[in-house]
Amino acid sequence: MNIPDVKQSWPNPINEVTIGATKEEGGTRSNTITIGGTGTLPFLSFEGRSPHHPVIAMEVWDFAPADWPEELEKYFSDVWDDPGKWAKKCVDEFNADLICLRLQGCDPDGENKSSDEAGEAVKRVLESVTVPLIIWGCGNKEKDNEILPVCSQTAAGEKCLLGTITEDNYKTLVALCKADKHKLIAESPVDINIAKQVNILAADIGLAPEDIVIYPSTGSLGYGIEYVYSIMERGRIAGLSGDKMWAMPLLADIGKEVWKVKEAVVAEEEVPGWGNHVQRGPLWEAITALVYLQAGSDIIIMRHPKAVEELKKYIHSLTNKN
Amino acid sequence: MKENKVKVTFLSQNETILVEKGITLLEASIRAGVYVNSICGGDGICGKCKLIIKEGDVTARPTTLLKRDEIKEGYVLACQTEVTGDVVIEVPPESRAKGKILIDKDAQRFRALYAPMKGQVFFKYDPLxxxxxxxxxxxxxxxxxxxxxxxxxxxxxxxxxxxxxxxxxxxxxxxxxxxxxxxxxxxxxxxxxxxxxxxxxxxGNTTDQNFAVAVDVGTSTVVVHLVNLNTFETMDAEATYNSQMSYGDEVTRRIIYAELKGEEKLREAIVDDINNLITTLISRNNIRLSDVMAVVCAGNTAMIHFLLELDPSNLRREPFIPVCTYPPPIRASEVGIKINPRGLLYSLPSIASWIGADVTAGILATGLYQADELTMLIDIGTNGEIVIGNKDWMVCCSASAGPAFEGSGVKSGMRAAEGAIEKFRISEDGKIQYTTIGEADPIGICGSGLIDIMAEMFKAGIVDRSGKLDPDSNDRVRNVNGELEFVLVPSSQTAIKDDIVIAQADIESLIRAKAAIFAGINVLIRILSIEFSDIKRIYLAGGFGNYLDKENAITLGLIPDIERDKVQFVGNTSILGAKMALLSKDALDIAYKISKNITYYDLITYADYMNEFMSAKFLPHTDVGKFPTIMRKLKRKF
The missing domain is CATH 3.10.20.880 (Ubiquitin-like (UB roll))
Known part of the structure; x- marks a missing residue:
C-alpha cells in the first residue's frame, strides 16, 4: 500500500527582512541578519524552503531594572548600569544573535528619561557590539514619539528594527523609518484582524511591506499562549496562501512575559512540589519560546542565558539534519 | 420581431422607448421611467392614471372613470389602453406626482421598485x-x-x-x-x-371620510403616515425619536427595564409618541380623530411586544421565544392608541425574536418573495437586518448596529428631517459642499449625510483606514478637550448656535455600525456557500430620507462591492409594507405567508461572527480583496 503524499505547497513565500547594515551598506555592523523567506510552515523542510533559521535577540535596558528577579539579576547586575556593557556581555558570553534595547527608562511613569538619554543609550550599544540592533520604545505612545526620532537618527543607516507601531500610533515611526532606513515592528493586541490592519495603515502611508515584522503580542506558557499561537498560525497560513498583508516575519517577546509570572520566579520554599526555581525559571522561558518557534516566530526576544542556550540547541537540532 | 415594436413618446418628459405591441401604456410608462399616478396598480378601478393621446393608435377598453369631454380631448386610462402603433403621449398634471416632497419620493420609489421586476403587479386595492x-x-x-x-x-x-x-x-x-x-x-x-x-x-353618508395610519415603530425612530382610504393617497407624514430611548438606547436594555419596572411604562412611551404624531397629522390636515379607523404597525418584534404590552423577557433569553409573532387585529383603544374608539390596530407578523415585522414589511414592499433571481434586502436601522432569497426560499439574520445611522448617539446627528445634511462632498481642492433636506440652513446630519461624510473624509485622507482623524490633514480638524473633531459647518452658517461637527467617537460608532451590518451580510453569504457575485440585486432600505449614495456606502464597506446598477436604495420599506397591507388585504395575507416561509439564522450561533465583525471594522475592510473597485480607486491617489 502506498502512503499518500500529504505534502502541501504554498503560493506565497514570507517576506525576507534584513536587519543591520555593514560598512559597505552604510552602517557599522559586522554582519546582518536576514529572517523570513520561508515557503512553508515552521520546520517542515520536506515541504518547502526555509532559507533562514529563527534568531534570538537578548534584552538590554537603558537603566538597571528594579523588578527583575534574582535569577536574572545574578547574570546581569554587574553590567546593567551601562547598556553598552550589558549588550557586550550578551553577545560575547551568551551568543545573542541580536540585541534588543528596550528604552524602559523613558517611561513617564517610571524614570522618565529624556530623549537625549535614550539616544545616548542607543549610541552606547552601537559602539559596544557589532551585531544588529532592535530598538524598542517605552510603550507610552506620546513619549515614544519623542524619543524614537532621536534614536532613529542616532542609528541612521544601521537598518535597525524599531518598535512598535500600533493602530493608534504609526505615522511618526513610519516617517522615521523611511527617512533613516530602518525596519518596523507592527504591534497588535492578539487580534488577527488588527495585526493586518496595522500593516495596511503603514503601507497606506508608504512603508514597504518588506520593511515590517509582525508582533501579535506574546503570552507566557500558562497565560493564553494557545490563543496567541492560533493567531500566529492562522496569520502565517494566510500569508503563505497569498495574503500580502500577512506575509511578514513574526516576532515573539518572550522574556518580558515569562519573567513576571509566578511559575517562573517563585522559589521552591514557597511552593513545594514545583521544583527548584533556578532550573524552573529558565526552563519556563525556553519552553515558552519553543512554542513560539513552532507557531512560526522568526525573532525571539529572551532574557535568561540558559534559556537562550537551550533554545539555540533546539533550533540547531531542527534546522540541521544528521 | 422588429415589426412588433412600436415607439411610445412621452412629450413632457421628452422620453421615447420601443415597446412590443399590445402592452399597456402604464407598463410602457414604467419601462420609460415616467411617473404616472396609479393606485390600483392596473386594475382599472382607481382612475388615477389618466393620459392624453396626442398622436397615434391605441386600443382603449371602455371605462366609466373618464368624463365625456375628457374622452373628446383624447384622455385614456393608461392601464386600460394598449399600444397598437407609434404613439405620442402627454402626462396631464393630475397624473403627475403631487403632494409633499417626502411622500412623492416614496411613491416614486414604490414604482421604481416595481418597474424592473418582470410580471410584477400591484396588489388589488382592497383596504382593511x-x-x-x-x-x-x-x-x-x-x-x-x-x-x-x-x-x-x-x-x-x-x-x-x-x-x-x-x-x-x-x-x-x-x-x-x-x-x-x-x-x-x-x-x-x-x-x-x-x-x-x-x-x-x-x-347618513360618511363614506368620504375614511382614513387610517401606517406606523413604523422603530427602535430609535417612529414614523407615521396618514392615508386617505378613498383616494389611497398618503396625505402626510411625520416622525419622531422613540421616547423609549430614555429607558435604553437598544432593545435589550429596554427589555431589562421592562423586567424590573413593568412593561407598562414602555407601552405608554411608544403609545404617547404614536398618539402625538397622529394628533399632529390630523390637525394639520383638518381630519376628525373619529374618522381614523385603523392603525397598521410594522416594527421589530420587541417593539411590537412593547406596543401590545406583551412580556418581552423571553426575547432575550435562550432559546429566545416571543410571546406572539402573529398578533390578531385588536381595538386600538385597548393599548391606548387614540383614533376612533372602535378603530382597529393591525400588527404585521414578525419572524423571530430578533427579526421583526419591519423585515416582513420590507420583503413585501420590495417583492423579494417573488423575485426570480437571488436578491438581498439590507434594512439599516438600530438593528441591521439582512434577507437573502427569491421566490423559492428566503434566509434572514439580524445584526445589532446601534442607532448611529439613525443619527442618534452622534454629536451632530439627527433624524432625516428638514435641515438635516443629507448629501456631502469634499472636492479635489478640499472644498466642502452639502445639501440639506428642504434646503434649509443646516441643523445636523442624518444617516445618509453621515455615510457621505465618512466616505468623503476617508477618500480625502482626513481619516485613515481605521477611522482615526488625522490632525494634520485638514484645517478643519481640531482638538476639543483631548478629542479630535472635524468641523463640517461653522456655527455662523447653521440654523443652530453650535458648529456642526463629526467627532472621533462618532466615527467609531459609525464604523462599529457598518461593521456589524457587513459582518452579518458576510456570515449569511458564507452560510449559504454563495459569492457576492451570485446576488443579482441588493435593496438597501432604511429611514435615510430621500437620498443615499450607494457608491459611498460601498466605499465605507457598509454593503458589498458589486455592480452599482444592482444596488437600489428603497427608503423606509417598513412603512411602505405597512401601507401596502393597509390598502390591500391580499398584501396582508402575503405578509403572513412571508413570515411563515422564511428561515431565520441566529448570528449568536455562529462562532466566527466576532471575527467577521473585527475584520469589517476597517475602511473598507481588512480583507481588501473584497472591495476591488474601491481599492483601485484609492490606489490612484498614492
Whole structure:
C-alpha cells in the first residue's frame, strides 16, 4: 500500500527582512541578519524552503531594572548600569544573535528619561557590539514619539528594527523609518484582524511591506499562549496562501512575559512540589519560546542565558539534519 | 420581431422607448421611467392614471372613470389602453406626482421598485377598512326580521361577505341609528382575521371620510403616515425619536427595564409618541380623530411586544421565544392608541425574536418573495437586518448596529428631517459642499449625510483606514478637550448656535455600525456557500430620507462591492409594507405567508461572527480583496 503524499505547497513565500547594515551598506555592523523567506510552515523542510533559521535577540535596558528577579539579576547586575556593557556581555558570553534595547527608562511613569538619554543609550550599544540592533520604545505612545526620532537618527543607516507601531500610533515611526532606513515592528493586541490592519495603515502611508515584522503580542506558557499561537498560525497560513498583508516575519517577546509570572520566579520554599526555581525559571522561558518557534516566530526576544542556550540547541537540532 | 415594436413618446418628459405591441401604456410608462399616478396598480378601478393621446393608435377598453369631454380631448386610462402603433403621449398634471416632497419620493420609489421586476403587479386595492353607504328598505309586517339581520342582509346584498360579526355596542345602537337616519346609514367594515366586522354604523353618508395610519415603530425612530382610504393617497407624514430611548438606547436594555419596572411604562412611551404624531397629522390636515379607523404597525418584534404590552423577557433569553409573532387585529383603544374608539390596530407578523415585522414589511414592499433571481434586502436601522432569497426560499439574520445611522448617539446627528445634511462632498481642492433636506440652513446630519461624510473624509485622507482623524490633514480638524473633531459647518452658517461637527467617537460608532451590518451580510453569504457575485440585486432600505449614495456606502464597506446598477436604495420599506397591507388585504395575507416561509439564522450561533465583525471594522475592510473597485480607486491617489 502506498502512503499518500500529504505534502502541501504554498503560493506565497514570507517576506525576507534584513536587519543591520555593514560598512559597505552604510552602517557599522559586522554582519546582518536576514529572517523570513520561508515557503512553508515552521520546520517542515520536506515541504518547502526555509532559507533562514529563527534568531534570538537578548534584552538590554537603558537603566538597571528594579523588578527583575534574582535569577536574572545574578547574570546581569554587574553590567546593567551601562547598556553598552550589558549588550557586550550578551553577545560575547551568551551568543545573542541580536540585541534588543528596550528604552524602559523613558517611561513617564517610571524614570522618565529624556530623549537625549535614550539616544545616548542607543549610541552606547552601537559602539559596544557589532551585531544588529532592535530598538524598542517605552510603550507610552506620546513619549515614544519623542524619543524614537532621536534614536532613529542616532542609528541612521544601521537598518535597525524599531518598535512598535500600533493602530493608534504609526505615522511618526513610519516617517522615521523611511527617512533613516530602518525596519518596523507592527504591534497588535492578539487580534488577527488588527495585526493586518496595522500593516495596511503603514503601507497606506508608504512603508514597504518588506520593511515590517509582525508582533501579535506574546503570552507566557500558562497565560493564553494557545490563543496567541492560533493567531500566529492562522496569520502565517494566510500569508503563505497569498495574503500580502500577512506575509511578514513574526516576532515573539518572550522574556518580558515569562519573567513576571509566578511559575517562573517563585522559589521552591514557597511552593513545594514545583521544583527548584533556578532550573524552573529558565526552563519556563525556553519552553515558552519553543512554542513560539513552532507557531512560526522568526525573532525571539529572551532574557535568561540558559534559556537562550537551550533554545539555540533546539533550533540547531531542527534546522540541521544528521 | 422588429415589426412588433412600436415607439411610445412621452412629450413632457421628452422620453421615447420601443415597446412590443399590445402592452399597456402604464407598463410602457414604467419601462420609460415616467411617473404616472396609479393606485390600483392596473386594475382599472382607481382612475388615477389618466393620459392624453396626442398622436397615434391605441386600443382603449371602455371605462366609466373618464368624463365625456375628457374622452373628446383624447384622455385614456393608461392601464386600460394598449399600444397598437407609434404613439405620442402627454402626462396631464393630475397624473403627475403631487403632494409633499417626502411622500412623492416614496411613491416614486414604490414604482421604481416595481418597474424592473418582470410580471410584477400591484396588489388589488382592497383596504382593511372600508365604508359602505346603505339605503335600507324599512321593515314591514311582511319583512319583519330583526334590525340586526336587516343590517347584515343589506350589507351582504352590497358585498359578498361570508362571515360578518359585530360587537354588542353596535347592535345596541342599531334601533336608534337606523330610524333616526331614516334608514340611510354608513357601515364601516374591518377585516378581523378570516371574518369581517361591522365596526361602526353611522347616520347618513360618511363614506368620504375614511382614513387610517401606517406606523413604523422603530427602535430609535417612529414614523407615521396618514392615508386617505378613498383616494389611497398618503396625505402626510411625520416622525419622531422613540421616547423609549430614555429607558435604553437598544432593545435589550429596554427589555431589562421592562423586567424590573413593568412593561407598562414602555407601552405608554411608544403609545404617547404614536398618539402625538397622529394628533399632529390630523390637525394639520383638518381630519376628525373619529374618522381614523385603523392603525397598521410594522416594527421589530420587541417593539411590537412593547406596543401590545406583551412580556418581552423571553426575547432575550435562550432559546429566545416571543410571546406572539402573529398578533390578531385588536381595538386600538385597548393599548391606548387614540383614533376612533372602535378603530382597529393591525400588527404585521414578525419572524423571530430578533427579526421583526419591519423585515416582513420590507420583503413585501420590495417583492423579494417573488423575485426570480437571488436578491438581498439590507434594512439599516438600530438593528441591521439582512434577507437573502427569491421566490423559492428566503434566509434572514439580524445584526445589532446601534442607532448611529439613525443619527442618534452622534454629536451632530439627527433624524432625516428638514435641515438635516443629507448629501456631502469634499472636492479635489478640499472644498466642502452639502445639501440639506428642504434646503434649509443646516441643523445636523442624518444617516445618509453621515455615510457621505465618512466616505468623503476617508477618500480625502482626513481619516485613515481605521477611522482615526488625522490632525494634520485638514484645517478643519481640531482638538476639543483631548478629542479630535472635524468641523463640517461653522456655527455662523447653521440654523443652530453650535458648529456642526463629526467627532472621533462618532466615527467609531459609525464604523462599529457598518461593521456589524457587513459582518452579518458576510456570515449569511458564507452560510449559504454563495459569492457576492451570485446576488443579482441588493435593496438597501432604511429611514435615510430621500437620498443615499450607494457608491459611498460601498466605499465605507457598509454593503458589498458589486455592480452599482444592482444596488437600489428603497427608503423606509417598513412603512411602505405597512401601507401596502393597509390598502390591500391580499398584501396582508402575503405578509403572513412571508413570515411563515422564511428561515431565520441566529448570528449568536455562529462562532466566527466576532471575527467577521473585527475584520469589517476597517475602511473598507481588512480583507481588501473584497472591495476591488474601491481599492483601485484609492490606489490612484498614492
Amino acid at each position: 377598512i372600508q365604508k359602505i353607504y346603505l339605503e335600507v328598505s324599512p321593515p314591514s309586517l311582511q319583512d319583519n326580521v330583526s334590525d340586526h339581520v336587516h343590517l347584515y342582509r343589506s350589507i351582504k346584498r352590497k358585498k359578498n361577505i361570508p362571515i360578518l360579526q359585530s360587537g354588542l355596542k353596535v347592535i345596541r345602537s342599531l334601533p336608534y341609528i337606523l330610524r333616526d337616519s331614516d334608514w340611510k346609514i354608513t357601515v364601516t367594515l374591518g377585516v378581523r382575521g378570516g371574518t369581517i366586522e361591522a365596526i361602526q354604523v353611522e347616520e
